[in-house]
Amino acid sequence: MPVINRAWLRAATALPVVSLALLSTHPVSAAEPAAPVDAPDAGSGLGDIVVTATRKETRLQSTPVAVSVIDETFRSNQNVLTARDLAGQIPGLYTPTTGITPLTNTFFIRGIGNSDPIFDPTVGVYIDDVYLPRAINGMSDLTDIERVEVLRGPQGTLFGANSAGGAIRYVTRTPGDTLDLRLDAGYGNYQTFNAHAYVAGPLVPGLLAASIAFAHDEHEGYTWNPSLRRRVNNQNTDGGRIKLVFTPSSTLKVTLSADGTVDHSQAAQYVATTYNATNPALSGLGAITGGTLFSPTQFSTFRNNVSYAGRYGINRSHSGGITGRVDYDLNPHLSIHSISALRGFDQDPVNYNNDGQNRLPYNSAQPRRIDISDNYIVYKQKSFTQELQLQGDWNRFDFTGGLYYLFENFRSNRIGYVTGLPASDTALPAAPFDQIGKTITRNYSAYLQANYRLTDRLTLTAGGRYISIRRAFDFQGVNYDLDGNPIDPTLYPQVRTGGAIPTLGVNVAASQVNFTNAGVLNRKTWHAFTPKAGLSYQVTPAIFLFANYSRGFDAGGFNNRALNVATALPYAPETVDTFEGGFKSDWFDSRLRINLTGFYNDYKNLQTSVSAFSPISGTYVSTRGNAPSAHTQGFELETSAQPVDNLSLAFNVTYLKTRFDDYSAPALGTIPAYNYTGKAFSGQPEWQYFASADYGIPISGVGTIKLGGSVNWQTSYFSDLLNSPQYRIGDKHFVNGFVGFTTADGRWDFTLTARNIGNAFYFSTLTPVGTPLRAGPFAGTQLVQGAQNAPRTVFFKVAYKY
Structure with a gap:
């Protein structure tokens, strides 16, 4: 748990009490949720799934939102522990495995997301309706999660800013008057050991219930490092959550929860390869292993999941928070809810070589052994939300x-050391550069969404949210020598003109x-209105149609990766107008479920790296900015079936077409021209498929044998905006x-899971390292690097439930 200021703790603890004091109406009986017209029998076939995607309980098949649900059974059978394990299994969702720590998860829905966790996410992540402002230090483990809801498309009306791509909602279990005990532990290859515990029940029956959850997940590194002679990219995380539910009457419920996570996994190390346009025989080599960076004499043979990174990854990350929620029924028709949360995280430090x-050795002028790229990072964040x-x-x-x-108060301190490759044998490496930033954010919003049933089957939905976001930004850049000492320009006058500093061995x-x-302008306020309108129609008890228009909004901000004062500039908000329509249907007494959604997203001011005019330098600079326009379109097909009682099938298809409609600029000064208009977004496959089958074999009086499998496949995509062939990632499939066994009483469960059975390896991205080599037998060779997926893993788990 991060260190939290006591005043903050007292304030957050008092919030539920303050919220209670505001509720002056006398308690009356609670209102029952409205049932859909002629809802199918929940006990037959696939049964009903209840979601809260519209901030209230509704049937999945009568909810006018494209939403997918991952429940406990699926997660248990497939050994899904973290959000990364959901990659490829949910229509429209893409999760790259490129985070520098296991808790750093970046999500893309329908082609839209943000791969850089230092900036605002484009897919909102919520734990029990509490927003997580950063992708850094997100969810670690799904131990006490009742279900995961993935909402596709803008969710700006009910969920607010930074959910233009969609939202991921983790809904945790709520303790009640029944004892609920769940334990599991397991062991697998790569010395994997996982242990989880959850216990819930009444402290004072009918009045006070509590739950405690704990999770420990560890495995040795999936990647071999010959330079360090050890495995790297391991996991070592611990997390827990405590929840109290107080119900003094049938109309009042108060929920308090606290959670914390400690992540001491290694920081990520990437795998190197090469590309050479003029001499293809030099493509596909591994890392440089001999000579100097200017004139290498030897390359290693490329091997899957082998990294030669010269620094052992260090990661000391902690996150946690407390939440208070009050739910009160004013009368049978009105209810009021207060959600207060204080959260924070720190990474202190994360040191990794990517x-x-x-x-x-750099070259003859600087024979010291150095890295091409190295990063030393300290992130500290705290946030408070009240709804x-x-x-x-x-x-x-x-x-x-x-x-x-x-x-939100977000502080970042990034010492980025990117020397690149020497231009000559007498050049000096670039000095390490420290980017020290602090961003203060205040978000004020008001929202309303209403449904009016025009007939018993036809419903009109309309709403909107007004958002005002204020940000203050402070930034400082400091140069260092190779020993980590700040370079003082007053002591080294040549620094002011960008000269070399021979005594320190670097160039500034x-x-x-x-x-x-x-x-520089470092305070700014942005305003937005995000409307929504839709129609839904219950054609028959088993067929539901919907069509929506909605707008999403991602807040503007400042460049936390500025390389100089001219690039420490604000960037504008991003907006998307989405048109979607689809149907949800159950067939053959709910034995077959087919849901289909088509969509078109029109983006304005898409946030990305661009050339922008700087009023500081009076020139164009490369910075974080906005591409004027882009669009995505496609469809998502989600099916499930239970042809017989013991057989479950699923098949999902996602088609996604992405294009920049206007994204170009002419050359100006030192900034080269670029033209990405007509190019596809980087990192987004056009087609994704997922299929699974589970079969149970009952043994009378003994239990049930479980057999199952799944396959997910996706087409190729590009890692760069130019859609260059050398940065194309090929088709992937896993x-x-x-196989498992559940006892007849349902208490004991034994499962053997194998993931990536074919032991397939693929890069998630490919990024160039410096410029092509200029000298020696490998001249023209471009070094590239990226993260690779986990190898084949086999895991045996024993679970008990009471």
Whole structure:
């Protein structure tokens, strides 16, 4: 758990009490949720799934939102432990395995997301309706998660800013008056050991219930490092959650929860390979292993999941928070809800080498053994959110509205050491550069969404949210020598002109002299309105149609990766207008379920790296900015079937077409021209498929044998915006399987799971390291690096449930 200021702790603890004091109406009986027209029998076939994607409980098959649900049974059989394990299994969702720690998860839905966790996410992540402002230190383990809901498309009305791509909602279990005990432990290859525990039940029956969850997950590194002679990229995480539920009456419920996670896994190391356009025989080599960086004499043979990175990854990450929720029924038609949360995380430090290369002498002028790329990072964040929500339900009319406030203090300190490759045998490496930033964010929002049933089957939905986001940004850049000592420009005058500093063995760019952004516009406010309108129609009890228009909004911000004062600039908000329609259907007494959604997303000011005019330098600079326009379109097919009682089948298809409609700029000064118009987004496959089958063999009086398997496959995509052939990632496919046994009383469960049975290896991305080699027998060779997926894993688990 991070260290949390006591005043903050007292304030967060008092919030539920303050919220209770505001509720002056006398308690009356609770309102029952409205049932859909002629709902199918929940006990037959596939049965009903209840979701809260619209901030209230509804049947999945009558919810006018494209939403997928991952329940406990699927997670148990497939050994799904973290959100990364969901990659390829949910339509429209793509999760690259490129985070520098296991808890850093970046999500893409329908082609939209943010691969850089230092900036705002584009897919909102929520734990029990509490927003996580950063992708850094997200969910570690799904031990006490009742279900995971993946909402596709903009969720700006009910969930707010930074959910233009969609939202991922983790819904945790709620303790009650029944004892609920769940334990599991297992062991697998790569010395994998996982242990999870959950216990819930009444402390005072009918009045106070509690639950405790704990998770420990570890495995040795999946990647071999010959330079360090050890395995790297391991996992070692511990997490827990405590929840208290107080129900003094049938109309009032108070929930308090606290959670914390410790992550001491290794920071990621990437795998290196090469590309040579003029001499293909030099493509596909591994890391440089001999000579100098300027004139290498030897390359290693490329091997899957082998990294030569010269630094052992260090990661000390901690996250946690406390939440208070009050739910109160004012009368049979009105309820009020208060959700208060204080959260924080720190990574102190994360030190990783992401070039995949061993340390080598730079050249003759600097014979010291150094890395091509190295990073030393300290992140510290704390946030406070408060939401007051009012819900009403009368015969044909219901609504959800509220007020929302977020405060976030995000501090980043990144020493980025990217020397590149020497231009000559007398060149000096670039000096390590420290990017020290602090961003204060305040978000004020008000929202309302209502449904009016025009007939018993036809419903009109309309709503909107007004958002005001204020940000203050402070930034400082400092140059260092190779021993980590700050370079003082007053002691070394040549620094001011970008000259070499022979005594320190580094070179400082003229534009990168130590600076602060005190004279730059560093306070800004953005406003937005995100409307939604839709129609839904219950054609028959088993066929449901819906069509929606909605707008998403991602907040503007400042460049936390500025390389000089001219690039420490604000970037504009991103907006998307989405048109989608689809149907949800059950067939053959709910033995077959077919859901299909088609969509078109029109993006304005898509946030990315661009050339932008800097009022500081009076020139164009390369910075984080906005591509004027882009679009994505496609469809998502989600099917499941239970042809007989003991057989379950699933088949999902995602088609996604992405294009930049306007993304170009002419050359100006030192900034080269670029033209990405017409190019596909990087990192997004056009087709994704997922299929699974589970079969149970009952043995009378003994139990049930379980057999199952799944396969997910995706087509190729490009790692770069130019869609260059050398950065194309080929088709991928993974096959998983399990066999298990459940005792007749349902208490004991034994499962053997195998993931990536074919032991297939693929890069997630490919990124160039410096410029092509200029000298020696390997001249023209471009070093590239990237993360690779986990190898074949086999895991045996024993679980007990009472």
